[in-house]
Amino acid sequence: MSALPLDGIRILALTQLGAGPYGMQILGDLGAEIIKIEDPTSGGDEARNVPPEPIGGDSLYYQSFNRNTRSLTLNLRTPGGREVLRRLAARADALYANPRGDLPAKLGLDYASLKAVNPRLVCCTLTGFGRSGPRAADPAYDYLIQGLAGFMHVTGEPDGPPVRSGVAVIDFAGGLASALGLMIALLRARETGVGGDVDVSLYDTALSMLTHLATGYLRSGVEPRRLRGGSHPTVVPAQTFASRDGWVLVMCMKEKFWQRFTELIGRSDLAGDPRFTGFPARLAHATALLAELEPIFRARTTAEWIALLRGQVPCAPVNSVGDALADEQALHRAMLVAVDHPHYGTLREVGCPIKIDDVAPRYRPGAALGADTDAILRELLGMSDSEIDALRHEGAI
Numbered sequence: 001m002s003a004l005p006l007d008g009i010r011i012l013a014l015t016q017l018g019a020g021p022y023g024m025q026i027l028g029d030l031g032a033e034i035i036k037i038e039d040p041t042s043g044g045d046e047a048r049n050v051p052p053e054p055i056g057g058d059s060l061y062y063q064s065f066n067r068n069t070r071s072l073t074l075n076l077r078t079p080g081g082r083e084v085l086r087r088l089a090a091r092a093d094a095l096y097a098n099p100r101g102d103l104p105a106k107l108g109l110d111y112a113s114l115k116a117v118n119p120r121l122v123c124c125t126l127t128g129f130g131r132s133g134p135r136a137a138d139p140a141y142d143y144l145i146q147g148l149a150g151f152m153h154v155t156g157e158p159d160g161p162p163v164r165s166g167v168a169v170i171d172f173a174g175g176l177a178s179a180l181g182l183m184i185a186l187l188r189a190r191e192t193g194v195g196g197d198v199d200v201s202l203y204d205t206a207l208s209m210l211t212h213l214a215t216g217y218l219r220s221g222v223e224p225r226r227l228r229g230g231s232h233p234t235v236v237p238a239q240t241f242a243s244r245d246g247w248v249l250v251m252c253m254k255e256k257f258w259q260r261f262t263e264l265i266g267r268s269d270l271a272g273d274p275r276f277t278g279f280p281a282r283l284a285h286a287t288a289l290l291a292e293l294e295p296i297f298r299a300r301t302t303a304e305w306i307a308l309l310r311g312q313v314p315c316a317p318v319n320s321v322g323d324a325l326a327d328e329q330a331l332h333r334a335m336l337v338a339v340d341h342p343h344y345g346t347l348r349e350v351g352c353p354i355k356i357d358d359v360a361p362r363y364r365p366g367a368a369l370g371a372d373t374d375a376i377l378r379e380l381l382g383m384s385d386s387e388i389d390a391l392r393h394e395g396a397i
Helices: 017-027 062-066 080-087 142-148 170-192 202-208 211-220 255-265 266-274 280-283 286-298 304-307 321-327 329-330 373-381 385-394
Strands: 010-014 033-037 068-073 094-097 122-125 197-202 238-242 248-250 314-318 336-341 345-350
Touching: 010 068, 010 080, 010 255, 010 373, 017 033, 017 068, 017 094, 017 122, 033 202, 062 345, 068 336, 068 373, 080 385, 094 170, 094 238, 122 170, 142 170, 142 202, 170 197, 170 202, 197 202, 238 286, 248 304, 255 266, 255 304, 304 314
Parallel strands: 010 033, 010 094, 033 068, 094 122, 122 197
Antiparallel strands: 238 248, 248 314, 336 345
């Protein structure tokens, strides 16, 4: 196997909870050295105490987002802590942080504050609303952004309340967007010798994900709405159906799938019905068509439907999380990995989603709070024991 493609890239990461750590974890899986800088006065990343199974400043939640990280404690409210950050920035390729939008400049985490020590440094921030604008100082969480950016308005049943996604999709999309932005700026810095600021926000990321919904509204003024069964807005059938024992998704996204579907369910007559001939007709007569299909689906189990339709018509069961993790495709794609942890033993986690032909991702547990502080100060800054002791006495580490 080849060397990890990001080997030799060093990132100072001031991250909390899920969004930022998720993006940095993927870079760490592929070889980047992620030095996680944590506040020693607060117990470090809040994720260390999030259930399930928090133990001694660590948790399963923390481990799921902080694989491959080294941990250095640093109190940026002390002169010694700020000086250590500057010296580390001189030896780093990038500094990544996910604070509120008004804080990077105040905390000295931007390019203007650090370019004197390293003009090639990339300073990437993932904030709630960006580093400018009327909401820049507002705290933000995935669920709030789902509401603010219109996601909840189009999620759920038409006669029910707005519903958030059960997965923090905006946090993770923001983590990915910021990791991509960091790497793009890093490529530029290597070409030009000049770093700079990368400003990514959860809010901007969420708005960008509205894509065709936004374009359609801005062009026509038609407000997207919640649809029954999570159905597609223009294709029928393309939605969930209740089976005898659960739910199944069927998506007849091409005319050939519709024709094949009617044959497989023993209702070829539906394909010949003028009300259901072509996409526009099926959409116009969706209520009548679903009245025909729903009793048919309730007559068989989900497994029976998948056995009948798979490979012929796009379909999937609505899996539980446990079912999803046990799926043969997840196993084949090596998306479940084992990570040896000193307290939890062998942890099974989801693996890196980026596959490179001759690369095996690296999977190591996230370090305990401050576990690498002394080693990093010695390795990167050449500090002596007495200098480290002085920082500890000051409360800087």
